[in-house]
Amino acid sequence: MTVAISVRDLRKSYGDFEAVKGIDFEIEAGQVFGLLGPNGAGKTTTVEILEGYRDRTSGDVSVLGEDPQRAGRAWRSRIGVVLQSSSLYPNLTPRESLRVFAGYYENPRPVDEVIEIIGLTEKADARARTLSGGQKRRLDLGLALIGNPDMIFLDEPTTGFDPGARRAAWETIRNLRTLGTTILLTTHYLDEAEQLADQVAVLRGGVIVRAGSPAELTGGASETEIRYRQAGEEILERTTDPTRRLHELTSAALERGEVLDGIEVRRPTLEEVYLELTGSEAGAE
């Protein structure tokens, strides 16, 4: 396995305030890594250090084999960045903006190809100021892709999207993954991490409180919930052995010739694990 990013005991202080308190993680090349956490958890600070935009206080960081703090233009041409807020020239069209940014790179992707990837074919010649919020964000993504990077940083790429725009953005990000691009994604949406990420780290108060694949994170929470109605009464059971328990329930019901109304079996979602991990801080959002 090739490691795209490795972070060892990363720390960052602003004056007396320690925003990142010694975190470790690794991202394999070609993977989507989700950095999850509430506002103020240290996500953006971490990402900006990896992008070479901020200097760290201490620790070791390697991105595509180089230290971002010292990396030069060749390294910059291998990364693409989507900042937390949209940053576009309002009077240029997507096609013009993409052409401008394509000029900064040695081997850019063709402009038309990027317009297609981000799904802005119909708006390719409209001024950026006239685009919707979701379309602007997709253009941001396009500008990050135009240089044909090996690694893309997405800082809260879908914040403020309506559900339709969100799904469209997810589809785009999945497409990128199939092109072999390594992606680091920060988000405070759990479903987003669950949908897109191969690996997730949950950041809270500058430390990683849990890391693993979405399945491992939810799987680690041991119990499965079974809900059903019996004689008009709502029943909720928690079990560590859902196969056996379900079999017992359903065979008993069949024997009695009953129906288990509204039967539902569910594992805790990442959201529940996350809320448990981040406590009231996340609940307040």
Add this chain to the structure above:
Amino acid sequence: MRLFIHQLRTEQLLFWRNREAAFFTFFLPVIFFLIFGSVYGNTLISSEHIKGSYFLEAGMIGYGVASTCFAGLGITLVVRRELGILKRVRTTPLAPITYLSAVLGSIFIVFLLEAALIILIGRILFGVPFPSQALSVLVVLLIGAVCFAAMGLGISGFVRSAEGSSAAINAVYLPMAIISGTFFTPKGYPTFLKVIADALPLTHYTKVTRDVMVHGEHIWTDWKQLLVVLAWGIAGMLAALKLFRWQPREA
């Protein structure tokens, strides 16, 4: 160099595409020249011993350098910084120095075009002859462009929000343009206005421009005035070095 040219062309596209900014910084001095030239172009300005149109031509070039290189550049930089565009540029392989050189080069081109247009209009409509010391005039224009651009870079660091940027910067440069004697001669000013006018770089720059363009003097004749302009330029540069930021303030 290829990247510089690429960015310079981008900057020109961005400048002319933004109609509102192009109007206020490029066309307004030209329009004022047409209007005021028609009003008092043929009147003799006794304190300066020249016709109104001669006086105005140099004045509008002074006003032009302030509106393009100082106000136009300053507003552009604040807006781009607050929109996150400067920050985004820093994530690309484009070298910051190449980017800034192209931004400056582009506004210099805009100002030189504006000055050429004013001189041309002066010649065609108001019978002001072309300046005799063409090279000196070019040097004066370039010194003005560089010094006022340095001040534009400097002031961008003081302005915090994109929304307020044109209001804040216009509040500085419009009164300055009027007090500095670009439209009227400052010789009849009351004392307190004279004191203010004497401190402003545009007063001195307009005098240098007028002496070189209208009176055909050499540029070094007004070395004291040039020193004041340069001092302001250096002050602007120092402020820029201390306050210039790539990332938005409101984040």
